[in-house]
Amino acid sequence: PLLGFTQLAFVFSVVGVALAAAFRRWSGRPARMFVRTTAALVAVSLLPDLLVPDVDAVTRVTLIVSHIAVAAIVIPGLRSRL
DSSP states (O other), X not given: XXXXXXXXXXXXXXXXXXXXXXXXXXXXXXHHHHHHHHHHHHHHHHHHHHHOSSXXXXXXXXXXXXXXHHHHHHHHHHHTTO
């Protein structure tokens, strides 16, 4: 559902902001650490989409594309501020 998508995108964007703030404060290379960490988290977020049985291909692709779309917007936006 669209509402669930927007809510989760917002919540995990806030988590990204918190990670960026933490890396900015405690890391010598905050942008690099932020991108590495968030890329790993995006990869982990794709695992349920790939591993859940009995899901058709269209649903899998839609879920994967939605994860990547949000990451493609949020990660560069936060990285540029580090």
